[in-house]
Amino acid sequence: MSSRKPTLDRAEIVHRSWDAIIIGGGITGAGIFRDLAAQGYQVLLVEQNDFAFGTSSRSSKLVHGGLRYLANAQFRVTYESVRERETLQKQYPHLIKPLQFLLPIYDHYKYGAAFFKAGIGIYDIFGSKWNHGSYTSAQIDADFSTLNHKELNAVLYYYDAEVDDSRLVFRVLSEGMALGGTTLNYCCCSGLLRNVSRKIEGVKLVDALTGNEMEVHAQVVVNATGPWADELRLQVQSEKVIRKLRGSHVLFAQDRFPVKYAFTIFHPSDGRALFVIPWQGMTMVGTTDLDHPESFEREKPEPFMTGQEMDYLLEAVNALFPGLHLTEHDIISSFAGLRPIISMGSMDPSKASRTHRIFQDDCLFSIAGGKLTTFQRMADDLIKHIRPYLPERTSRQTAVPLKSGNEAMPTLDPHLFNRLSGIYGATLPDFLAETDLDELQPLAHTPYTLAELRWAIRHEMIWHLPDLLLRRTRLGLVSPEGGLATFEIIKPLMQQELNWSEKTWRKEIQDYTKLWKDCYSIPSK
Ligand SMILES: Cc1cc2nc3c(=O)[nH]c(=O)nc-3n(C[C@H](O)[C@H](O)[C@H](O)COP(=O)(O)OP(=O)(O)OC[C@H]3O[C@@H](n4cnc5c(N)ncnc54)[C@H](O)[C@@H]3O)c2cc1C
Structure with missing residues (x-):
């Protein structure tokens, strides 16, 4: 380019x-x-x-207070975050969506169900709502058959929210x-x-x-x-004030690791809280919390998950969902990000x-x-x-709100309409006006459509393939081999919309494939 x-x-x-x-x-x-x-x-x-x-594209995708910050007595962070969660859900209703979390409590945990119920209660008070409780044994047997039932004492539920960051x-x-x-x-x-x-x-x-x-x-x-x-x-x-803490996630196909709700689980070896989250048709598991050495930044162009982190995450899911026998071969993709934490010495990363x-x-x-x-x-x-x-400025505007209702295109499936309105907000009518209905079919078992790809390439400042596959859409994370099955669909779009030559396409594919193998696939141990 x-x-x-x-x-x-x-x-x-x-x-x-x-x-x-x-x-x-x-x-x-x-x-x-x-x-x-x-x-x-x-x-x-x-x-x-x-x-x-x-x-900001590598988080756990939660708009949340963070129950574990409550456990670390970070009351102010939790309070402010829960308040923000409520505000943001109203501001971006279909982009930031409520998500039910289950919290299985086992007999061997340091704290019992009463402790966690109290925590969830405080959480809900902070959010000015009362939407939590526990499942009965019959419901647990019927709905959560994959969960480890040995020594299972209770399954609590509460709500947070999720987003495509x-x-x-x-x-x-x-x-x-x-x-x-x-x-x-x-x-x-x-x-x-x-x-x-x-x-x-x-x-x-x-x-x-x-x-x-x-x-x-x-x-x-x-x-x-x-x-x-x-x-x-x-x-x-x-x-220097920043302590870079790396957090990694892995994604599984839902047919291999099916979950309807999110789970907060505790790692069997160190008791750290982890999340299992249904996201973009996949099951995402994370995260780790480790100091990120400078040598890693020299080694590869982006943060990456190590083999030890992968084993750590697999150990946790296999302890909680033992019947699934998940292995590294079930992992579709991985990603890692760096928390920009204000340094407070070498304290336990999860408590920073x-x-x-x-x-x-x-x-x-x-x-x-x-x-x-x-x-x-x-x-x-x-x-x-x-x-x-700054100089005095008098203008005060707010972002243009999205028109409510489905009036822009009445024939659209409501689920799709809501998803698109979350993504595009006030520009949805422009998107719909420019879109051919035939291009609104999901691509290769993913939530994404050809129309979204075309719009992104045309209007969302795409310069390289990772922009499209890893950030405007997540095809590179939710589709095997970094979205390999979609390359032939994307190629003519890039050629039509961005004038990419055959040579440019080949170079982009080569660079993207290397990047994906280095930083988004199963790590070598
Ligand atoms: C694993 C993990 C999970 C997380 N999960 C959650 C969660 O579920 N919920 C939550 O609320 N928070 C979560 N967080 C925290 C949250 O993701 C971060 O706090 C937030 O994304 C940080 O955003 P940022 O804009 O400050 O930094 P970034 O998103 O890193 O943005 C900084 C940008 O600056 C650019 N830049 C750097 N140098 C230059 C330069 N010289 N010139 C131009 N540009 C430059 C970089 O390329 C980068 O894009 C998580 C963090 C991690 C690591």
């Missing part, structure tokens, strides 16, 4: 007077970007790779763009600009697609680079605080820590910090 689409007018980017430049296109940057755009500020967001390339990032970014903000993916911030009195006045950018360099000025620079926040900050500071912090160095504001669930609170907090440095 030699040049960008005409929408990037380099002169426009360089000569415009930006109020704020946000570095990092994960959920943290996206939330700040949208809210600043809504408040009338001139805002530019740049992402060095693809949007949601970092942790990278679609949430893109939805929030789209809202910000509709409100006048500008975004660039594949555009890396390589340094800070300073004036003669050493005051920060902007950033140096490198367009990763062309190699072109730009100097762009702004009143404020926001460092929302998540696990990489220290890298930019080290240009003005010597103190999930709160966020803001660091100010002149006009560089770095924000790190936090959770996907709390991104709007993080954005509020950051904007409070930077407002004194």
